[in-house]
Amino acid sequence: MDAPRWLSAEQLRAWIRLEAVVELLPAVLDSQLQRDAALTHFEYLVLAKLSESPDRVLRMTALAATTNSTLPRLSHVVSRLEARGYVERLPCPGDRRATNAHLTDAGWEKVVATAPGHVDTVRSHVIDLLTEEQVTQLDDIMAALLQKLDPENTLRVLP
Template structure:
């Protein structure tokens, strides 16, 4: 690849150093393996993908186990269309129920049902064990602290803001 050009206009690309490239590839490899590991555990133990588990967790932590669909999409960092599809599946399982929002007739709330809450309670210990085995049992306390700080800095830098932000939950 020609490192003097980025394929666009006349700007020069700021290419990754060999060390940055090594770290980037290790990050991609680890996060892909982690997501696959957690997804397989949840499919095996509860018959659901990781994204559905995350939605159930968010609803379980919301007041009265209810959250506006737009807020749920925002917190999950997914499009409204993807959320709608996921909630439809969760409704089919009887784990979530959509309700009209009493304060806004155009809005809807997602409500975690008692059955969904019980599924979450049964699934959580195995999921926590999978997370612990995949991450925390492999790191020293210092590494855990460093990883937390790195993730916080990355998230702060990537959090979309402003009127022109391309926010998935608005699509």
């Protein structure tokens, strides 16, 4: 094996901190949503993405893509959300292999009720801690990382 290019002190520090954030942030999001809405962060994400879609419908594959997820994982989650009445599965008219996930009225109201608290958490734990300039920097940096993590750019970020 060839000698590994080690990290400089500066790089190491940035990495350790990113590591810590990546570890701790999901826990905060999950616990707030769990406490206030009995939802996983991922479950909330599914509902939220559906609520933003035309007719509140999305194909499973598309939904998996926008939520950075795999199909098996999504399928399980949709089953749970279906059991709670927030989502229903409909056959896709065009393609009989496909399934459409549809946000029910109850699901819509769940999102409406849950979103403010979630946004507050995001603000207080991320956005409000940064300057306007830092938000821009963060966006650029994450975009650079995503180019590697998600080359297909499945989650089409809004303009």
